[in-house]
Amino acid sequence: MSIALPEEEIAPLNYFLHSYGPASTPTLHLGWVFASIVAMVFLIVAALLIAALVHKRQPDTGKIDNDDNGLRWIYIGTGISTFLLFGMAVYALLTLNAITKPPQPPALTLTITGYDWWWKVEYEHDDPRLNFVTANEIHIPVGVPVLVKLKSADVIHAFWVPVLAGKTQMIPGLINRQWLQADIPGIYRGECTQYCGLQHAHMALEVVAQSPAEFRQWQAAQRKPAVLSSASDIDAGRKTFMDHCSGCHSIRGTEAVGAHAPDLTHLKSRRLIAGGTFVNTPEQQKQWIAHAQELKPGARMPSMVLSPAEMASLSAFLSTLD
Amino acid sequence: MTDSADSSLIRVPEVGCAPRGSDAEIRLASLWETPPGWRGWLSTVDHKTIGLRYLVTAFLFLLLGGIEALIMRLQLARPDQTLLTPEQYSQLFTMHGVTMIFLYALPVLSGFSNYLWPLMLGSRDMAFPRLNALSYWLFLFAGLFLYASFPLGQAPNDGWFNYVPLTDRLYNTGPNIDVYALGMVLLGISTTVGSINFIVTLFRMRTPGMSIDRVPILVWGTLTASVANVFAIPVVSLAFFMLWLDRQFGTHFFDVVNGGKPLLWQHLFWMFGHPWVYAVVLPAMGIVSDALPTFCRRPLVGYAPVALSTMATMLLGFGVWIHHMFATGLPSLALSFFGATSMVISIPSAVAVFAWIATIWLGRPVFNTPFLFFAGFVLLFVIGGLSGVMVAAVPLDFQLNETYFVVAHLHYVLLGINVFPVVGGIYYWFPKFFGRMMSETLGKWSFWVMFIGFNAGFFPMHIAGLLGMPRRIYTYAPNMGWNTVNLITSVGAFVFAAGLLLFLVNVVVSLRRGALAAENPWAAPTLEWATPSPPPAYNFAVIPIIASRHPLWEDWVDEGYGRSSLETGYLLMEGRETLGTTPLDARPDVILKMPDDSYAPFFLGLFSSLVFAGMLLHAWDFTGLMVMASSLSLIAWLWPSKALAQRVPAIKTDKGVAHV
Numbered sequence: 001m002s003i004a005l006p007e008e009e010i011a012p013l014n015y016f017l018h019s020y021g022p023a024s025t026p027t028l029h030l031g032w033v034f035a036s037i038v039a040m041v042f043l044i045v046a047a048l049l050i051a052a053l054v055h056k057r058q059p060d061t062g063k064i065d066n067d068d069n070g071l072r073w074i075y076i077g078t079g080i081s082t083f084l085l086f087g088m089a090v091y092a093l094l095t096l097n098a099i100t101k102p103p104q105p106p107a108l109t110l111t112i113t114g115y116d117w118w119w120k121v122e123y124e125h126d127d128p129r130l131n132f133v134t135a136n137e138i139h140i141p142v143g144v145p146v147l148v149k150l151k152s153a154d155v156i157h158a159f160w161v162p163v164l165a166g167k168t169q170m171i172p173g174l175i176n177r178q179w180l181q182a183d184i185p186g187i188y189r190g191e192c193t194q195y196c197g198l199q200h201a202h203m204a205l206e207v208v209a210q211s212p213a214e215f216r217q218w219q220a221a222q223r224k225p226a227v228l229s230s231a232s233d234i235d236a237g238r239k240t241f242m243d244h245c246s247g248c249h250s251i252r253g254t255e256a257v258g259a260h261a262p263d264l265t266h267l268k269s270r271r272l273i274a275g276g277t278f279v280n281t282p283e284q285q286k287q288w289i290a291h292a293q294e295l296k297p298g299a300r301m302p303s304m305v306l307s308p309a310e311m312a313s314l315s316a317f318l319s320t321l322d
Numbered sequence: 323m324t325d326s327a328d329s330s331l332i333r334v335p336e337v338g339c340a341p342r343g344s345d346a347e348i349r350l351a352s353l354w355e356t357p358p359g360w361r362g363w364l365s366t367v368d369h370k371t372i373g374l375r376y377l378v379t380a381f382l383f384l385l386l387g388g389i390e391a392l393i394m395r396l397q398l399a400r401p402d403q404t405l406l407t408p409e410q411y412s413q414l415f416t417m418h419g420v421t422m423i424f425l426y427a428l429p430v431l432s433g434f435s436n437y438l439w440p441l442m443l444g445s446r447d448m449a450f451p452r453l454n455a456l457s458y459w460l461f462l463f464a465g466l467f468l469y470a471s472f473p474l475g476q477a478p479n480d481g482w483f484n485y486v487p488l489t490d491r492l493y494n495t496g497p498n499i500d501v502y503a504l505g506m507v508l509l510g511i512s513t514t515v516g517s518i519n520f521i522v523t524l525f526r527m528r529t530p531g532m533s534i535d536r537v538p539i540l541v542w543g544t545l546t547a548s549v550a551n552v553f554a555i556p557v558v559s560l561a562f563f564m565l566w567l568d569r570q571f572g573t574h575f576f577d578v579v580n581g582g583k584p585l586l587w588q589h590l591f592w593m594f595g596h597p598w599v600y601a602v603v604l605p606a607m608g609i610v611s612d613a614l615p616t617f618c619r620r621p622l623v624g625y626a627p628v629a630l631s632t633m634a635t636m637l638l639g640f641g642v643w644i645h646h647m648f649a650t651g652l653p654s655l656a657l658s659f660f661g662a663t664s665m666v667i668s669i670p671s672a673v674a675v676f677a678w679i680a681t682i683w684l685g686r687p688v689f690n691t692p693f694l695f696f697a698g699f700v701l702l703f704v705i706g707g708l709s710g711v712m713v714a715a716v717p718l719d720f721q722l723n724e725t726y727f728v729v730a731h732l733h734y735v736l737l738g739i740n741v742f743p744v745v746g747g748i749y750y751w752f753p754k755f756f757g758r759m760m761s762e763t764l765g766k767w768s769f770w771v772m773f774i775g776f777n778a779g780f781f782p783m784h785i786a787g788l789l790g791m792p793r794r795i796y797t798y799a800p801n802m803g804w805n806t807v808n809l810i811t812s813v814g815a816f817v818f819a820a821g822l823l824l825f826l827v828n829v830v831v832s833l834r835r836g837a838l839a840a841e842n843p844w845a846a847p848t849l850e851w852a853t854p855s856p857p858p859a860y861n862f863a864v865i866p867i868i869a870s871r872h873p874l875w876e877d878w879v880d881e882g883y884g885r886s887s888l889e890t891g892y893l894l895m896e897g898r899e900t901l902g903t904t905p906l907d908a909r910p911d912v913i914l915k916m917p918d919d920s921y922a923p924f925f926l927g928l929f930s931s932l933v934f935a936g937m938l939l940h941a942w943d944f945t946g947l948m949v950m951a952s953s954l955s956l957i958a959w960l961w962p963s964k965a966l967a968q969r970v971p972a973i974k975t976d977k978g979v980a981h982v
Contacts, residue, residue, distance in 0.1 A: 010801055010802075010803065011789050011790070011802060011803025011804075012790075012802065012803075013789060013790020013791075013802065013803075014788070014789050014790060014803065015721050015788070015790060016788035016789070024721075026717065027717040027718060027720065027721060030715060030717055030718055031712075031718055031721070034711070034712050034715060034718060035712070038708040038709070038711065038712060041704075041708060042704060042705060042708055045675065045679070045704045046701060046704070048679050048683075049679055049682070049697070049700055049701060051683070052679050052680075052682040052683035053682060053687060053697065055683070057686055060686060062878070063878050063879070064619055064620050064621070064875060064878040064879040065620060065684075066620060066621055066879050066881075068684055069623065069624075070623035070624065070677075070680040070681070070683075070684050071623065071624055071627070073623060073624075073676045073677070073679065073680030073683070074623070074624045074627050074673055074676045074677055074680065076676075077672060077673075077675070077676030077679075078669060078672045078673050078676060081668070081669060081672035082669055082672075085665050085666070085668060085669065085711070088665065088711065088715065089661070089662050089665045089666075089715075092661060092665075092714075092715035092716060092717060092718070093658050093661070093662070093716075095715075095717045096654055096657065096658060096661070096716045096717050097654075099717055099720075100654045150651075154487070154493065155485075155487050155488040155493055156485055156487070156488065156584060158649060158724060160792075162721055162790050165720075166649070166717065166719075166720020166721050167649050167720055167721070167723060167724065168649055168650075168651055168720075169649050169650045169651060171584055171585060171650065171651070172487055172578040172584055173578040173583065173584065174585070174651065176650075176651035177651070191790070191792055192792070193723070193724040193725065193792045193793075194485070194724060195480070195481050195485070195488070195793070195794040196488060197480075197488060197493065198408040198409060198412065199408060200792075200794060200795060201408070201795035201796050201797055201798065297407060297408050297409075298408055298409070
């Protein structure tokens with residue numbers, strides 16, 4: 001079951017043909033140049049090999065002809081290879097230099113922490129009261145570099161949004177840094193690329209690049225605690241949540257302060273759930289809550305045994321978290 | 323030691339002939355032959371038997387690893403498959419890697435080298451025959467050890483590179499990782515003693531006249547790999563032992579909470595891991611460098627550059643391990659250095675490629691099955707090398723690392739540079755091993771099916787990687803753009819497996835019905851082809867005296883050093899004996915007394931493996947008992963024996979013979 005994306009093949013991680021920001025575009029060009037050189041070298045060497053196999057030869061004299069020691073092949077072949085490799089190495093190092101640092105100081109810093117198998121996202125502000133936490137979905141303003149600090153809460157993961165930047169490991173005990181920038185608004189998919197246990201295959205995230213105005217709007221909304229209405233079925237759902245879910249999940253503004261699982265304060269604002277695995281609809285939510293262990297075997301989220309009434313009210317409660 | 327105080331101890335070995343059926347030959351055979359039956363089976367130290375055991379065992383592991391791969395390819399053929407649970411998939415990809423890299427790739431080459439070295443070098447056995455037997459038994463038991471928990475569904479399951487902290491006890495509570503850790507330490511002993519044996523054999527056991535610039539390239543390859551192993555294995559053994567201590571006794575080498583460093587594991591693992599990659603390809607490249615010229619009817623172009631590039635590769639190979647760790651957040655200055663070395667390391671490979679192509683160009687290729695494998699190998703080597711240059715570029719590696727592009731690259735390298743030469747090498751040396759030729763028709767079929775299947779299976783993996791498919795995912799969504807490439811890869815994998823099956827059928831059929839092989843069916847130049855097929859237990863009735871790099875081609879090509887003497891040489895038959903020579907020039911130096919068959923290696927191997935089993939199960943009494951049993955085996959092994967006493971330390975060099 002995978003419904004996080006439209007059914008047709010869209011190849012959201014195709015970094016070889018697509019790049020949407022200055023942290024990955026130099027690498028995109030490097031990839032094209034290297035791939036062309038490599039393909040050309042292959043064709044030349046393959047042609048040499050085939051010619052060597054089939055070219056016409058002098059009639060056989062019965063003697064083994066060792067007059068031509070053939071060393072010029074090695075001199076010329078290795079000589080050309082060396083020059084080519086030297087050029088490629090220089091180009092690669094220049095590219096590395098171009099992507100190591102952003103062209104201007106980052107406008108925004110956020111911390112992403114890898115968990116088995118989801119991502120915690122913390123937005124920092126000079127005023128600590130304006131910090132906020134979300135999960136699995138990163139919003140950034142277009143056109144400016146964003147500094148990402150990478151941490152891990154358990155094992156080694158790797159953060160990779162290929163059409164925006166290369167990957168960096170998230171290593172427990174270390175804080176790695178990487179920057180990325182999106183020049184075009186859009187939704188860019190990321191994946192964990194370091195094997196991190198059973199559900200490594202289902203540890204994805206999305207980067208939502210927005211115009212600065214939209215981003216500020218989103219940021220302001222995320223900073224607020226949850227606003228809860230008090231209809232009776234929502235109260236029942238809230239009780240179910242506090243009984244069954246709050247040990248791990250938190251909702252700012254309520255007594256749910258669990259820290260082991262994604263913060264759900266603004267759950268409804270997210271496009272995907274379960275580490276980028278399912279689309280965030282009430283139906284998928286209910287499926288996920290009831291059958292987490294079948295859909296994502298080994299995930300830290302248990303399959304919850306709830307009565308239909310409990311499930312309905314819980315779902316109603318979750319739908320208020322916008 | 324050239325002069326002994328007691329000159330009566332000095333013995334000058336007789337020089338003479340010992341044609342088949344002569345009294346001398348019969349006496350030699352009785353000295354060297356292993357008695358039949360299970361006793362001989364457990365006690366033999368014949369390098370040829372040990373070499374074949376290595377080959378057969380490694381091939382069985384290749385089949386196991388291959389079956390694991392095919393099951394994974396079924397799971398990945400279509401998106402969202404549920405053939406395997408995530409846990410089963412993890413164990414399969416881990417055991418696939420462990421099996422192929424540790425239990426197939428190096429042991430199979432050790433098999434060739436064990437069998438061929440003494441024959442190529444003109445000796446009657448390896449320098450330490452009992453150590454050789456021990457090395458095999460330990461390899462076998464370590465292999466069984468690593469598989470012991472597989473039937474219980476508890477096999478190693480965190481990938482062959484086994485990164486901490488995922489493999490700490492906190493995240494992996496079962497015996498899976500302990501089996502891997504202890505199994506690797508055990509296997510490391512086998513590899514280390516084997517490597518030491520190769521090194522000493524090269525420098526001590528070459529026949530007179532085979533100066534260091536006349537040894538076959540396979541010998542250079544295995545020597546280089548062995549020296550590298552002696553340096554690299556302790557690193558990984560230590561790392562695995564530290565991991566085991568962390569897991570079982572609460573030490574904190576890798577434990578983050580208590581100041582341990584997960585990155586330390588990556589450094590230790592790859593400091594070993596990268597040299598190991600070269601250790602499993604350089605001897606295979608040697609196979610090609612030695613066998614290709616036979617089918618091109620001319621000597622290898624650039625013997626010296628190829629031999630030197632072999633060693634240069636290994637030397638550089640110790641300075642590139644960081645390229646497995648470009649994405650760990652190391653400073654970009656360090657990355658630049660290791661990225662540049664990783665590109666420089668392709669220069670020695672270019673030397674080898676152009677040497678092979680020039681050999682073909684300037685020669686007269688005979689399109690036999692082994693030649694097809696070697697020529698095909700050159701193409702796969704080039705593809706694997708070029709994709710290697712792409713991943714060596716640091717910024718590109720930030721994208722390619724941990725995607726299927728790397729999976730494609732490493733399979734082109736390991737299958738292309740190891741499996742193709744190995745299969746070609748078996749076609750080539752099969753007549754020497756068993757005295758029968760393999761079928762050419764089946765052979766050509768097996769080559770083309772393998773070659774097409776391999777490329778169909780593994781080339782699309784490059785594309786999957788460029789489309790962003792990460793390694794080690796047990797399934798994928800249908801809309802990621804990976805469906806078609808994965809389906810093609812799965813089909814290709816099965817075609818490749820069918821080709822390998824054809825090869826195995828060919829082996830079985832040819833063992834029974836192959837045409838009988840003469841001494842030198844391919845008209846090859848090197849010394850192993852001077853012995854009967856299969857070679858007798860003593861290898862050479864007389865220790866030959868060599869005058870050129872191609873002793874069997876001296877009728878057709880004049881290298882300007884006179885003629886080798888193959889029929890007349892040192893007799894040496896007062897017990898099991900062979901000749902020790904000087905390290906560089908191979909002048910006769912000492913008569914080496916070789917050990918008889920012995921049970922000690924088997925029992926030492928068995929008991930020391932049981933020591934590890936005891937440690938795994940925390941059965942400390944049993945472990946202690948087994949340590950004692952191992953010590954007793956070692957005492958029995960080292961017990962002084964009159965027959966082995968080096969009572970004749972020096973040979974008075976007979977100048978007329980030794981310097982032909």
